[in-house]
Amino acid sequence: MNLEIQISKIIEANGAALYDTEVVTEFDETIYRVLVTKVGGVNLDLCATISHELSPFLDVHPPMSQAYRLEISSPGIERKLSKTMHFKNAIGEKIKVKLGAGEKLKGTLKSADNNGIVVETKAGEESYSYSELNTCKTYFDWN
16 A cells, blocks of 8 residues: 555645655654645645544554654745656746755746756756756745
8 A cells, every 4th residue: 555645645635746755853853744736726624634534544544653642734925846747837836946065046937847847047957857956845935
């Protein structure tokens, strides 16, 4: 059984989609965070509904051997891009990219396919394979 596929089915039954899962430690507490998206946005009621349905499933099929707290949330306006699907869904958005050797760039994501991305920067269009990318995230220009 693929845990992510099962989690995704529960989320989809509530009209949303699984964006990603992550394990984080905050204040000495391990959190299993499930990030969901939905056209029109994610609200607190949706997160609560998904949590109530997902929690009993994870009691039977725990995502890790240690104690954890389940958290359901939206990935937010500034979100991490790590899967091909994330990049494809972010086309047209502003992104920050960290490459190898500490190089950073900002630009607009012009395209994404199964091999890599094209970013429109001040210097023009630049292409990168996914293997060249360290971390990427969308960002919102608050100005």
